[in-house]
Amino acid sequence: MHPIQRYLKSRLFVHCFHYQKNLYRSETTMTVRDALNLALDEELAKDEKVFIMGEEVAQYDGAYKVTKGLWKKYGDKRLIDTPITEAGFCGIAIGAALGGLKPICEFMTYNFSMQAIDRVVNGAAKSLYMSAGRYSVPIVFRGPNGNGKGLAAQHSQCFAAWYMHVPGLKVMSPCTCEDYRGSLKAAVRDPDPVVILESELLYNVKFPLTNEALDANFTIPIGKAKIEKTGKHITLISHGQATLYTIKAAEMLAGEGIEAEVINLRSLRPLDWDTVFKSIEKTHKLMTVELGWPRCGVGAEIVATIMENPVFFQLDAPAVRCTGVDVPMPYSEKIEHDCTPKETHIVEFAKKVCGTSI
Secondary structure, eight states, X not given: OOHHHHHIIIIIIHHHHHHHHHHHTOOOEEEHHHHHHHHHHHHHHHOTTEEEEETTSSTTOOTTSTTTTHHHHHOTTTEEEOOSOHHHHHHHHHHHHHXXXXXXXXXXXXXXXXXXXXXXXXXXXXXXXXXXXXXOOOOEEEEEOSOOSSOOGGGOOXXXXXXXXXXXXXXXXXXXXXXHHHHHHHHHHOSSOEEEEEOGGGTTOEEEOOHHHHSTXXXXXXXXXXXXXXXSSEEEEEOTTHHHHHHHHHHHHHTTTOOEEEEEOEEEESOOHHHHHHHHHHHOOEEEEOSSOSTTOHHHHHHHHHHTSGGGGGOSSOOEEEOOXXXXXXXXXXXXXXXXXXXXXXXXXXXXXXXXXX
């Protein structure tokens, strides 16, 4: 097993798995990959207008095996392998959505979505507005976002802030199996274009699922965050894979007498400001955690919005952002590991915010 994989399995994700298991008190576990596969299977069966398009999604079962078995079950019309041309197949998918179908467009990585950025922003996101509400674009864009393992600078960027910036898009950044399953099903059923930012490093991680989450009609409301851990001394806001490091950090802080409240955003656009504001009113301290770059990031938007609202006066200390390092991602996996926040970094930052005022 690779050292990075060993770290993820033994130190962080296994710990978070047990945390979630105690939280849900459920013996049903599933990998993120299987949770996505099951959700796709159910939505394909539920609505004949739904189809999947992307590189290697059909006969090869998907680059990450998320679509495993679906081509054999549903055939060539529902799962379509495309050439390596994101601008091309993304444009075709948007045209299909305008024509009344419900495409799920898979990017092998969101780094490659830059090849289709004009289609996503100027095609999918703006059509409803520019047609005066006549033409909606019910399309889902999904695939892994951010760093993998040793993929170097051009394959490891987090595009959460990029897509969060665009009006007309809805943007999801799930963490647990429940998040992934509920986000995907909600996105497929939504009339607007939805971007789902996944994590390659989470695909093989297991989480428990409640009976409610396993229901075929289970969805997560787009725009609704989840409080993963309650606390009274500091609010920690995160999304995606970074949420697991944040939960671990909160448990470490608890051992030092600091009770942190952890908010798993799940949805970045729209963002659940109500949950964020109420938490700040309780804890009076705020820190954001993300794996992306610091400049114009998700945390920057949250802090700026707090500054512009009355809840700012509830803060007893300046808000702090804990982010990835402001450099292109190194190819070396050992250096890569240190370029994004881990639980030790989060603990260090949080203790500085809290100081001695708890």
